[in-house]
Amino acid sequence: GVSPIVYGIENIFKEDLELDRQLKLINKPPVKTIHTEHGDIVDCIDINKQPAFDHPLLKNHKLQEKPNFQRPIGKISGKKLSDRSMFGFDKHHCYKGTVPILRTTKEDLIREKNLLNNSIFVKDISGVHLAEIAVSSKFGPYFSINANNIVYNPTVTKGQMSLSHIWVQNGPINTNNKISMGWHVSPELYGDYDTHEYATWTSDNYHRTGCFNLRCPGFVQTHSGLHLGKRFTNVSFYGGPLYSFRSSISQDPLTKNWWVGIQDFYIGYYPAELFSNLGSADKVGLGGRTSTAPGSPSPPMGSGHFPGNFFHSSFFDLIFVQNASRRNYGPEKYQTEHYLDKPKCYGLKYFGNLHQNVGCALQFGGPGGNCGD
Ligand SMILES: *[C@@H]1O[C@H](CO)[C@@H](O)[C@H](O)[C@H]1NC(C)=O
Numbered sequence: 001g002v003s004p005i006v007y008g009i010e011n012i013f014k015e016d017l018e019l020d021r022q023l024k025l026i027n028k029p030p031v032k033t034i035h036t037e038h039g040d041i042v043d044c045i046d047i048n049k050q051p052a053f054d055h056p057l058l059k060n061h062k063l064q065e066k067p068n069f070q071r072p073i074g075k076i077s078g079k080k081l082s083d084r085s086m087f088g089f090d091k092h093h094c095y096k097g098t099v100p101i102l103r104t105t106k107e108d109l110i111r112e113k114n115l116l117n118n119s120i121f122v123k124d125i126s127g128v129h130l131a132e133i134a135v136s137s138k139f140g141p142y143f144s145i146n147a148n149n150i151v152y153n154p155t156v157t158k159g160q161m162s163l164s165h166i167w168v169q170n171g172p173i174n175t176n177n178k179i180s181m182g183w184h185v186s187p188e189l190y191g192d193y194d195t196h197e198y199a200t201w202t203s204d205n206y207h208r209t210g211c212f213n214l215r216c217p218g219f220v221q222t223h224s225g226l227h228l229g230k231r232f233t234n235v236s237f238y239g240g241p242l243y244s245f246r247s248s249i250s251q252d253p254l255t256k257n258w259w260v261g262i263q264d265f266y267i268g269y270y271p272a273e274l275f276s277n278l279g280s281a282d283k284v285g286l287g288g289r290t291s292t293a294p295g296s297p298s299p300p301m302g303s304g305h306f307p308g309n310f311f312h313s314s315f316f317d318l319i320f321v322q323n324a325s326r327r328n329y330g331p332e333k334y335q336t337e338h339y340l341d342k343p344k345c346y347g348l349k350y351f352g353n354l355h356q357n358v359g360c361a362l363q364f365g366g367p368g369g370n371c372g373d
């Protein structure tokens with residue numbers, strides 16, 4: 001027989017070949033490569049050859065370059081809650097006809113295997129906790145949610161994740177179709193403890209689908225400067241300046257594709273073909289989530305402070321949704337449902353409309369700790 005050592009080496013060799021094979025599928029030949037000041041490698045890929053088009057459901061997909069709507073929300077005039085700045089845009093853009101895609105390395109693939117199989121988006125899983133509101137299905141269906149998301153950098157350890165997001169969803173639990181976008185800290189995904197912008201989708205409640213960013217084909221990137229997985233160069237901190245970005249998920253009225261927006265830009269979209277049941281959203285919502293290995297303490301959520309002082313606790317403001325009227329309006333308190341599974345660790349407070357420059361606002365988050373499963 002083969003000696004165990006030779007067998008072991010052969011196995012490692014096989015795994016290596018398999019990783020190389022995966023990388024070749026994920027990383028398309030770049031037209032140009034950008035090395036960012038933070039050490040990320042961003043490849044500019046022909047827009048028609050991006051990973052999304054490897055998806056079997058997108059074989060006949062017609063690329064949509066721009067949404068068939070204006071910015072989802074009009075400018076709010078006057079001084080805002082804070083002198084919020086945006087995270088720095090990269091100075092480098094890809095050429096016209098190409099789109100930026102974060103390069104995946106072998107180390108990324110190896111590290112990601114340690115991402116807990118239990119998705120942070122699935123309810124009632126030990127180690128996963130949430131502080132969110134949903135706008136009730138009683139007043140739907142919905143076609144857009146957008147809100148101003150304050151960016152923090154909660155301290156997590158290996159194997160943990162902490163996020164702040166907006167989402168749209170539809171369907172019974174087993175075939176839940178959902179899109180979530182926002183920021184998160186995930187050492188397994190990025191190999192660092194920085195805050196990154198992300199988006200993710202599922203058509204089966206994160207059973208077989210549900211990768212982040214471009215790890216599985218699906219998201220069609222259209223913007224030439226902003227990419228999924230982007231690192232925030234500046235984050236808010238307790239008592240310090242606040243950094244935020246307007247985030248949106250909106251359905252295109254003609255193509256039914258779901259566009260993901262940041263500030264005044266659209267990064268790209270999730271094609272309608274990917275979903276089994278997202279012709280509209282029966283619920284939309286927002287808030288925070290954390291995950292940790294079952295039985296271990298949970299990381300902080302948001303700023304790490306409970307709702308209370310507006311400048312200490314994390315919050316969303318200028319929250320708008322669109323129902324079948326396709327007009328933006330702020331959800332009333334009575335239209336919302338609250339999901340807070342560990343009030344000892346996190347808090348949640350929805351204010352409804354505070355008027356002036358804040359509009360509808362939600363506070364959420366807390367220190368985490370020994371929350372119990
Ligand atoms: C995740 O699930 C896959 C397939 O069931 C398994 O091979 C892998 O070991 C699991 N990973 C972890 C970290 O539990």
Ligand SMILES: *[C@@H]1O[C@H](CO)[C@@H](O)[C@H](O)[C@H]1NC(C)=O
Pocket residue numbers: 085086087088233234
């Ligand atoms: C981000 O922080 C750096 C260093 O503190 C600062 O120089 C820069 O101006 C900040 N950027 C923005 C957009 O505020």
Ligand SMILES: *[C@@H]1O[C@H](CO)[C@@H](O)[C@H](O)[C@H]1NC(C)=O
Pocket residue numbers: 139323324325329
């Ligand atoms: C949408 O919501 C607005 C504000 O609550 C309401 O006036 C309108 O009737 C709703 N439209 C539909 C079609 O439900």
